[in-house]
Amino acid sequence: MQNGYKNIEDYGIIGNLDTCALVSNDGSIDWLPVPHLESPSIFSSILDSREGGSFSIQPSGHFTSKQRYIEHTNVLQTHFTTSEGTLDVTDFMLPQYEEGGNNGKRWALFRKINCEEGMVDVNIDFKPRFNYAGIIPLLVDHAIGLKSTDGEFHVYLQTDIEFELEQGGAQTRRTFKKGDEYWLILMWGDDSYVPFSECENMLAATIRYWRKQAHVCETDPCLFEGPWHELVIRSGLTLKLLTHPSTGAIAAAPTTSLPEEIGGVRNWDYRFAWIRDASFTIQALYNIGYRQPALDYFHWIHNICSAMENPETLRILYTLHGEYIDGEEVIGHLSGYKNSKPVRIGNAAAIQKQHDIYGELISAYYDTVRYERDLIGTDWRMIRLIADHVCQIWNTPDSGIWEVRSEPKHFTYSKLMCWVALDRSIRLAEHYGFTCPLETWKSVRDDIRDAILMQGFNPRMNSFVQAFGEEYLDATSLLIPVLGFLPFDDPRVQGTLDATIQYLSNDGFVFRYNGPDGVTGGEGAFVLCTFWLVDALALSGRIDEAEEMFKRVLSYASPLGLIAEEIDPITGNHLGNYPQGFSHIGLINSALYIGKAKGREQVGPEPIGVTDENEIEK
DSSP, X not given: OBTTBOOGGGEEEEEOSSOEXXXXXXXXXXXXXOSXXXXXXXEOTTTOTTTSOEEEEEEXXXXXXXXXXXXXXXXXXXXXXXXXXXXEEXXXXXXXXXXXXXXXXXXXXXXXXXXXXXXXXXXEEEEOOHHHHTBOXXXXXXXXXXXXXSSSOEEEEEOSSOOEEETTEEEEEEEXXXXXXXXXXXXXXXXXXXXXXXXXXXXXXXXXXXXXXXXOOOSSSOTTOSTTHHHXXXXXXXXXXXXXXXXXXXXXXXXXXXXXXXXXXXXXBOOSEESTTHHHHHHHHXXXXXXXXXXXXXXXXXXXXXXXXXXXXXOSXXXXXXXXXXXXXXXXXXXXXXXXXXXXXXXXXXXXXXXXXXXXXXXXXXXXXHHTOOOOHHHHHHHHHHHHHHHHHXXXXXXXXXXXXXXXXXXXXXXXXXXXXXXXXXXHHHHHTOOSOHHHHHHHHHHHHHHHHHHSEXXXXXXXXXXXXOOOOBGGGGHHHHTTSSOTTSHHHHHHHHHHHHHSEETTEEOSBSSOOSOOSOOOEEHHHHHHHHHHHHHTTOHHHHHHHHHHXXXXXXXTSOOOSEEOTTTOOEESSSSOHHHHHHHHHHHHHHHHHTTOOOSSSOOTTTSSSOXXXX
């Protein structure tokens, strides 16, 4: 532990489909925004170990600890061992939504303390800090235990354990004997008493809920069979935690400002939904059996498009409720994780222009049609608007998929996704017989292709490059064959794979790019990009290389099977926001591609890139 900070990978996550909490492997809740994931936090010690606030339960003397999830659930257990005995703390939140909408369950986080053997002296320390630790709330006794309030917002701790109240906190030390069980219930927005006798039933119901959500093999052998099978299941459960069922949106991560470099400034708020990986998200969800979440995610995409005045008004990211994000704010009173400043709330990239989103949006329609939903007239109206818009803007610069904060450029990947937008629109038009300026679309598609081949490929590097006329590499070039722009056996594709391995990777981990981006400092290797390389190798027939790389990356997953945005190839420590939704989407898709490369069958159409045409199957 450095200056009171745990490593990022030392945390587990629990949630209720409205928000998530991070629980360290020594029993401390160090991050919890309420009532929603995008809301201000009431515990933020992961961003300031001294002043951020936390809710810890841990033995008072020396102990060892480890965490596990109850099998195939998001119910977390922290097991403590001391010289005098053993103790379990079980943490969970009641899921707020079932299929069909809100089921009326309360907003609450449950903590069960159970002494298994011997006797254990336990410290319980409750230090809420509202509004990202900007407010030390008043803490007073209450009929059900404790009440924490700033006069407008209230948080309650239901307990029958006596606490000593101090300025801004409550503490107690208690001896637990074998067989002792106690519950503490953290509630917000509701102070009605929960009979402790009902808590076990709530725990059992929560376990049943998550096990119902877990991936179940639909083919024999399972498409995801391999040493990574349990990690695929954990990835699916993690994505489910990041999903907002009322809108279908999926958060990139449940945290803000966990740094891409310790002590650096690349600290961003990721508690929002991005458009940029829509089609691969739908594919991952569908193939692990999350059909309804996949359709819900598509409906989020559909609703975003339905609300647009014209394609120019589309944003690259939205809140989980489908709203615009109003810029970015620095929280100056927080020291940052391991003194990595600044801590940011919101995301200024929301107002950037990124042309790749148009290809992602139309791919989302195209691939959803490939699975199980027909297009309707209003769908086609939106697709046509986007395709016509792409014809107008494809040859203008933008900020690119990685949200660089330097001047706009002619990013190769942005051009590729404009090509995808027109290519998939043309296929849909021809399949359904929709009216459109088909010849114009085909002509512009050919112009984009020619531009990419002439200006996006560097013969000296024998690789596609990040931007036209440059020699910097970008991991997005790995998607050129996956998206059907060129076949995998094209020498330019294989040259790009080899250049990525030689110049853009370190010990099997792939970085996003190696060019300037307008932000100081460095970053770790990007997990999703590493999985893209695995995919490209597998689909190229280089299966042994793909599987070896895949296993290596997975060996760096947290003890709970969680993965952050990035990994430091030197230390193996996780970096960036955690757990990262797109890292887990990448894991699922890489397992899918390796399974396909080994001849296994999937339910539904072929994955993206497996066939040359990815034609619509009806």
